[in-house]
Amino acid sequence: MKNIFPGGLIERILKKTGTPVYIYSSEKILENLEAYKRSFSDLNPLFCYAMKANSNGAVARLLAQNGAGADVVSGGELHRALCAGFDPRTIIFSGVGKTDEEMSYALRAGILFINVESFEELKALERVAARLKMRAEVSVRINPDIDPHTHKFITTGKIGTKFGVAFKEARELYAFAHASRHLAPVGIHFHLGSQIDSPKPYEKALVVVAKFIRRLGTDGIKLKYLDIGGGWGVREGFDMLPPALLAGTVGPLVESLGLALILEPGRSLVAAAGALAVKTLYRKKSGLKNYIITDGAMNDLIRPAFYGAKHPVRPLVKRPGKAARFDIAGPVCESGDFLAQDVSLPTPSRGDILLILSAGAYGFSMSSQYNSRPRAAEVLLTGTNSWRLIRERETYQDLTAKEK
Numbered sequence: 562m563k564n565i566f567p568g569g570l571i572e573r574i575l576k577k578t579g580t581p582v583y584i585y586s587s588e589k590i591l592e593n594l595e596a597y598k599r600s601f602s603d604l605n606p607l608f609c610y611a612m613k614a615n616s617n618g619a620v621a622r623l624l625a626q627n628g629a630g631a632d633v634v635s636g637g638e639l640h641r642a643l644c645a646g647f648d649p650r651t652i653i654f655s656g657v658g659k660t661d662e663e664m665s666y667a668l669r670a671g672i673l674f675i676n677v678e679s680f681e682e683l684k685a686l687e688r689v690a691a692r693l694k695m696r697a698e699v700s701v702r703i704n705p706d707i708d709p710h711t712h713k714f715i716t717t718g719k720i721g722t723k724f725g726v727a728f729k730e731a732r733e734l735y736a737f738a739h740a741s742r743h744l745a746p747v748g749i750h751f752h753l754g755s756q757i758d759s760p761k762p763y764e765k766a767l768v769v770v771a772k773f774i775r776r777l778g779t780d781g782i783k784l785k786y787l788d789i790g791g792g793w794g795v796r797e798g799f800d801m802l803p804p805a806l807l808a809g810t811v812g813p814l815v816e817s818l819g820l821a822l823i824l825e826p827g828r829s830l831v832a833a834a835g836a837l838a839v840k841t842l843y844r845k846k847s848g849l850k851n852y853i854i855t856d857g858a859m860n861d862l863i864r865p866a867f868y869g870a871k872h873p874v875r876p877l878v879k880r881p882g883k884a885a886r887f888d889i890a891g892p893v894c895e896s897g898d899f900l901a902q903d904v905s906l907p908t909p910s911r912g913d914i915l916l917i918l919s920a921g922a923y924g925f926s927m928s929s930q931y932n933s934r935p936r937a938a939e940v941l942l943t944g945t946n947s948w949r950l951i952r953e954r955e956t957y958q959d960l961t962a963k964e965k
């Protein structure tokens with residue numbers, strides 16, 4: 562993979578921003594979107610960027626300006642998507658627990674459709690739409706009971722998880738929506754999980770979903786949209802898997818259905834485009850273990866602690882000498898606070914910068930103020946030698962601003 566974080570530029574940025582700071586490459590994000598568009602050009606799908614992966618307004622705006630739609634899972638994400646300039650008719654609203662207020666917001670904003678995940682939610686949506694004297698366009702999230710063979714916390718398409726509804730119940734939801742004056746069933750949705758490294762699970766899901774769509778047709782329910790979710794994998798330290806692999810498998814199955822295709826890529830658009838820059842504070846030993854303690858911690862990037870994610874680490878300056886093995890840990894008071902484990906590096910000097918790579922997705926967006934640590938700054942590289950601050954580092958005042 563090409564080095565998208567040239568040392569000289571990063572050093573200049575860090576002089577202005579300090580650390581920890583997230584740095585994203587706009588060029589890489591657009592390259593990823595283009596790769597999707599190219600691979601799926603025959604089907605011309607709508608790519609609804611899953612805002613949860615990285616919801617910074619500048620990142621979202623970049624994708625909106627280049628033809629992406631948005632997949633949102635909360636009123637807050639919908640607000641962000643509208644602020645970023647996504648056309649409301651390219652926004653879809655997913656998630657298992659939407660409130661009446663969130664559904665009302667989505668209907669008033671005129672989004673494309675709402676992905677419903679339970680019968681109770683569908684009935685609540687009907688009531689909200691009736692109150693607004695509207696007809697809500699809905700899609701049902703199917704749980705096709707397919708194992709995507711990924712981490713259990715990011716598996717969503719298996720029965721037993723909280724997501725979606727099984728086919729039998731889904732048929733009842735569609736019948737209810739079809740009969741309602743305030744609902745219009747327009748789509749069908751599944752999302753199998755994250756970090757899926759093969760098109761096989763999508764293929765398996767599509768085969769059963771296609772059968773179900775045909776059965777709905779015999780019930781007199783004709784859909785317009787087929788939304789196959791996100792989840793396409795990115796191995797840490799590498800580009801996303803070629804989307805042509807996915808397109809080649811799902812394309813023929815989707816074509817035969819004649820529905821407009823929607824995908825919800827999150828991670829694959831932004832993961833490889835981002836790095837978290839942290840500073841070496843201290844080196845220490847504990848028994849046989851060598852530690853590098855940095856000013857970045859699990860509150861900035863929780864993926865290693867949460868999912869066992871393995872982010873590659875690149876020192877900005879290579880120190881001479883033999884490599885040793887280190888755990889890279891932050892100042893947070895948890896043994897689970899690490900950014901990487903057992904990585905091989907020449908011993909850094911105090912003050913040296915480490916780039917934690919493949920951190921553009923579910924990095925900042927999952928960050929917190931745990932241990933009362935202000936959240937990191939964010940920077941967007943806008944050209945080979947240009948950049949801008951897209952979120953200021955939080956201050957101590959921000960920590961207490963909402964408290965009374």
Ligand SMILES: Cc1ncc(COP(=O)(O)O)c(C=O)c1O
Nearest residue numbers: 611655755791792825826827828
């Ligand atoms: C409904 C839905 N769509 C899309 C995504 C994006 O998944 P990924 O970032 O793995 O592409 C998620 C992730 O949790 C999701 O829940």
